[in-house]
Amino acid sequence: MDQRIELRHLRYFVAVAEELHFGRAAQRLHIAQPALSQQIRQLEKIVGVELFRRTSRSVRLTEAGAAFQPRARNLLGRLAADLDEAGRVGRGEAGRLDVAFITSATAIVSEHLRAFSCRRPDVQVKLHDGFTTDVLAALERGTADVGIVRDAEERDAIELSLLASERFVAVIPTEHPAARGDRVEAGALAADPLILFPRSAGTHAFDLNTQPLRNAGIDVQVAQECSNWHTIIMFVAAGLGVSIAPYSVTTLLPAGARRLELDGPPTVSRILMATRRGDDRPLLQAFIAASESRQAIATTGR
Amino acid sequence: MDQRIELRHLRYFVAVAEELHFGRAAQRLHIAQPALSQQIRQLEKIVGVELFRRTSRSVRLTEAGAAFQPRARNLLGRLAADLDEAGRVGRGEAGRLDVAFITSATAIVSEHLRAFSCRRPDVQVKLHDGFTTDVLAALERGTADVGIVRDAEERDAIELSLLASERFVAVIPTEHPAARGDRVEAGALAADPLILFPRSAGTHAFDLNTQPLRNAGIDVQVAQECSNWHTIIMFVAAGLGVSIAPYSVTTLLPAGARRLELDGPPTVSRILMATRRGDDRPLLQAFIAASESRQAIATTGR
DNA sequence: TCTATCAATAAGCTCAAACTATGGATCAGC
DNA sequence: GCTGATCCATAGTTTGAGCTTATTGATAGA
Structure with a gap:
């Protein structure tokens, strides 16, 4: 027992249980x-009961042995699988990754995820969407491993790498006079009510988003505030006003809305992957590396 | 790896994973x-990845380590449980017992089982009912560990021990003239059609069963043959004839049937537990031993 | 009765897991 | 900034558990 x-x-x-022969099993x-x-x-001393009944001519399992055999086999198999799993987790081939992202990056995140999960099918990715502040907070307190945000600035604790850049486009109702063409000058929208998220939701992002209007000398006034792009676009489609949006949130437009390219100096929104500085887990590296092939495509806006 | x-x-x-401290864990x-x-x-070399990230001041789990910890704990726990289980099986405290029994002993078997499974709650008992020949065949080919039969003879390969004895009683329709009393002389049933199992189903059992009639000088003629007692009793209740049955199959009678004690020299049916000679597993011993307390009760016929 | 088979036992050896002692890195406190 | 405490890693030594070979003992078949 000791x-x-x-x-x-x-x-x-x-x-021995499989061979029922000590000589062959030993071999x-x-x-x-x-x-x-x-x-x-x-082993029999440890278990406290006989596991084999041996005569000098034959070996067979006792009931206890027969009960123990499948369990022992199972245990060895599971252990092997567990070791393998641990190895895969260590090499970043398996495991779990918590990704926090801003809702307006949904399209780009989903493209990126598709690329990543092809390469790492055994990695479970858990997604959390929210506003920029939520995303960064989740990253800092460790709830998330990666954060995906727009146009954030580097901080001491957070490292950024580019996932994609995309241009801004105008979204206008189909009955709008400018809706005939494919392009529009921002100045042509000066009279229309602007539908956008509140500046308080993200100063930097708001300023970038409205840059095309300010470039055209328009005094930006948000007529209708909405916290998410889907609602903004639905309001545009209802004819309540116009909006300026990152390209990727306009890939799917409802009937009443139309997307126009913006004339004038190009302004881009940069979608960034944020990680905790010093977090060099292979799984993270793999996640970041997965972006490289997609980046070009996302930038073209297709 | 080797x-x-x-x-x-x-x-x-x-x-170490629990203490996160090599010194304390070692202690x-x-x-x-x-x-x-x-x-x-x-271990890390075997797995192929780091399981702990140590500085000289602190120890913490890597992702691989964190993934492995619950699995390792689980494995150790399961092994302990499996060892315990094997021990219990070896000592006859757990496991599985296949019991083959003749249908006419159902009542006694179920009483015995209740006593046994109180003592050995972790033993799974599998029941197979059938005719005497089925029971003995199952025992001999190893399909059953115990056989429960009536009045069998010892054979070289099979060992018997008494489970219970019970007297025979008469079963008659309620409209029968003798149904007024509690007792009947076998001779009073001479004119009634006899309902019983065929002699071919078990010569010895048949002869014992009809002994009360032959003692009364009746020439036994089975008017209606049924292979199981339930049917026999239903036929009696339907007024088709009378029968002689071991007490225990008459504990529950339908409306039209009545049980009478038999006058004359008592004849008993002995219910026996049959085991393969040399099969000395503790589980079997326990099963046989469980009968001792019940035997007296069963014999009184209550 | 003899031989072959096969598990158990005996005795010696070997290597790996343990020990003790020490080194090196980090953090707290005067 | 030095000193002491803490704590993990390394070095060298020791011990014992598991392996080996040789042998015994039991059983079945010729």
Whole structure:
């Protein structure tokens, strides 16, 4: 009883249980037969009951042995699988990744995810969407491993890398006079009510988003505030006003809305991946690296 | 890689993962700290990845380590449970017992089972009912561990022990003239059609069963043959004739049937437990031993 | 009765897991 | 900034558990 069981005991037991012959089992295990007999005897002492009934001519399992055999086999198999799993997690081939992202990056995130999960099918990705502040907070308190935001600035604790850049476009109702063409000058929208998220939701993002209007000398006044792009676009489609949006949120437009390219100096929104500085887990590297192939495509806006 | 993993590695790993401190974990394991460091290092080499990130001031789990910890704990727990289970099976405290019994002994078997499964709640009892020949065949070919039969003779391969004895009683329709009393002389049933199982189903049992009639000088002629007692009794209740039955099959009678004690020299049916000779498993001994307390009760016929 | 088979036992050896002692890195406090 | 405490890693030594070979003992078949 003071003797502790070891996997050796299980491996030897399974071999004997399968061969029902100490000599052959020993051969299979590449040890001599007495060593095997000794170890099995030891195991029986630990368990407290006979596992084999041996005569000098034959070996067979006792009931306890028969009950133990599948369990021992199972245990060894599970252990092997668990070791393998741990190895895969360590190499970043498996595991779980918590990704927090801003809702307006949904399209780009989903493209990126598709690329990533092809490469790492055994990684479970958990998604959390929210506003920029939520995303960064989740990252800092460790709830998320990666944050995906727009146009954030580097901080001491957070490292950024580019996921994609995209231009801004105008979204206007189909009955709008400018809706005939494919392009529009921002100045042509000066008289229309602007539908956008509140500046308080993200100063930097708001300023970038309204840059095309300010470039055209318009005094930006938000007529209708909405917290998410889907609602903004629905309001445009209802004819309540116009909006300026990052390209990717306009890929799917409802019937009443139309997308126009903006004339004038190009302004881009940069979608960034944020990680905690010093977090060099292979899984993270793999996630970031997965962007490289997609980046070009996302930038073209298709 | 040529190094094989052992349970020691798992035990040590779990200790360190829980303490997050090599010194304390070593203390808990009753070994010196360097030995622990060495074994953990070895485990990491086997798995192929780091399981702990150590600085000289702190120890924390890597992702792989965090993934492995619950699995290792689980594995150790399961192994302990499996060892315990094997021990219980070996001592006859758990396991599975296949019991084959003749249908006419159902009442007694169920009483016996209740007593047994109180004592051995972890033993799974599998029941198979059939005719005497089925029961004995199942026992001999190893499909059953115990057979319960009536009045069988010892054979070389089969050992018998008494489970219960019970007297025979008469079963008659309620409109029968003798149904007024509590007792009847077998001779009073001479004119009634006899309902019973065919002699071919069990010569010895048949002869015992009809002994009361033959004692009364009746020439036994079965008017209606049925293979099971339930049907026989239903036929009696329907007024088709009378029968002689072991007490226990008459404990529950339908409306039209009545049980009468038989006058004359008492004849008993002995219910026997049959086991393969030399089968001395503790579980069997326990099953047989469980009868002792019930035997007296069964004999009184209550 | 003899021989072959096969598990158990005996005795010696070997290597790995343990120990003790020490080194090196980091943090707290005067 | 130095000193002491803490704590993991390394080095060298020791011990014992598991392996080996040789042998015994039991059983079945010729």
